Amino acid sequence: RKEVEQDPGPFNVPEGATVAFNCTYSNSASQSFFWYRQDCRKEPKLLMSVYSSGNEDGRFTAQLNRASQYISLLIRDSKLSDSATYLCVVLRSNDYKLSFGAGTTVTVRA
Amino acid sequence: EAGVAQSPRYKIIEKRQSVAFWCNPISGHATLYWYQQILGQGPKLLIQFQNNGVVDDSQLPKDRFSAERLKGVDSTLKIQPAKLEDSAVYLCASSRLGPGQSEQYFGPGTRLTVT
Numbered sequence: 001r002k003e004v005e006q007d008p009g010p011f012n013v014p015e016g017a018t019v020a021f022n023c024t025y026s027n028s029a030s031q032s033f034f035w036y037r038q039d040c041r042k043e044p045k046l047l048m049s050v051y052s053s054g055n056e057d058g059r060f061t062a063q064l065n066r067a068s069q070y071i072s073l074l075i076r077d078s079k080l081s082d083s084a085t086y087l088c089v090v091l092r093s094n095d096y097k098l099s100f101g102a103g104t105t106v107t108v109r110a
Numbered sequence: 111e112a113g114v115a116q117s118p119r120y121k122i123i124e125k126r127q128s129v130a131f132w133c134n135p136i137s138g139h140a141t142l143y144w145y146q147q148i149l150g151q152g153p154k155l156l157i158q159f160q161n162n163g164v165v166d167d168s169q170l171p172k173d174r175f176s177a178e179r180l181k182g183v184d185s186t187l188k189i190q191p192a193k194l195e196d197s198a199v200y201l202c203a204s205s206r207l208g209p210g211q212s213e214q215y216f217g218p219g220t221r222l223t224v225t
Binding site for chain 1: 150151152153154155166201208209210213214216217218219
């Protein structure tokens with residue numbers, strides 16, 4: 001089983017729609033969680049860290065469910081510029097190793 | 111603030127040839143990472159340096175890959191000899207502190223094609 005698993009999508013949504021997707025992790029010792037955004041043929045960039053209580057940054061909301069070992073990302077009022085691959089990243093507490101998921105592709109259409 | 115610089119941006123080589131990639135991290139960043147990203151997959155950590163010391167190279171195929179970070183600044187990653195399955199984007203990243211303690215900034219990557 002992969003350490004970090006994501007639904008690859010693609011999620012095709014119209015502008016203005018809400019889209020949400022999850023990431024599951026297998027190592028219960030994981031302590032920190034992040035969402036990165038990667039545009040086509042570009043490098044990943046940090047979108048947001050995920051805090052235990054859940055956090056919001058503008059139109060983006062991240063949630064953490066430790067009991068079920070998943071994190072989620074919700075995008076409200078989707079913009080064309082939100083089209084990208086969203087990478088889930090998990091940090092293990094025992095050896096401080098970062099593991100990346102394969103990414104979820106979101107395409108926002110006009 | 112200048113970002114992470116990498117060169118070359120693209121490289122095409124034949125199998126069994128050698129290739130080297132260069133990375134210049136953001137000034138003052140102690141931690142430097144090399145990742146391999148195969149098409150359709152997430153980045154996979156190859157090696158992590160803290161200043162000029164290796165912290166983690168458990169996923170580096172040491173029979174053909176080598177990396178160094180002399181003087182704790184620039185770094186080079188070498189593949190010798192290359193195999194077809196080495197075709198990927200090689201990403202360099204740096205952070206001020208260790209993993210999870212501060213944001214990782216990625217360079218634009220080197221796209222390697224092995225024919």
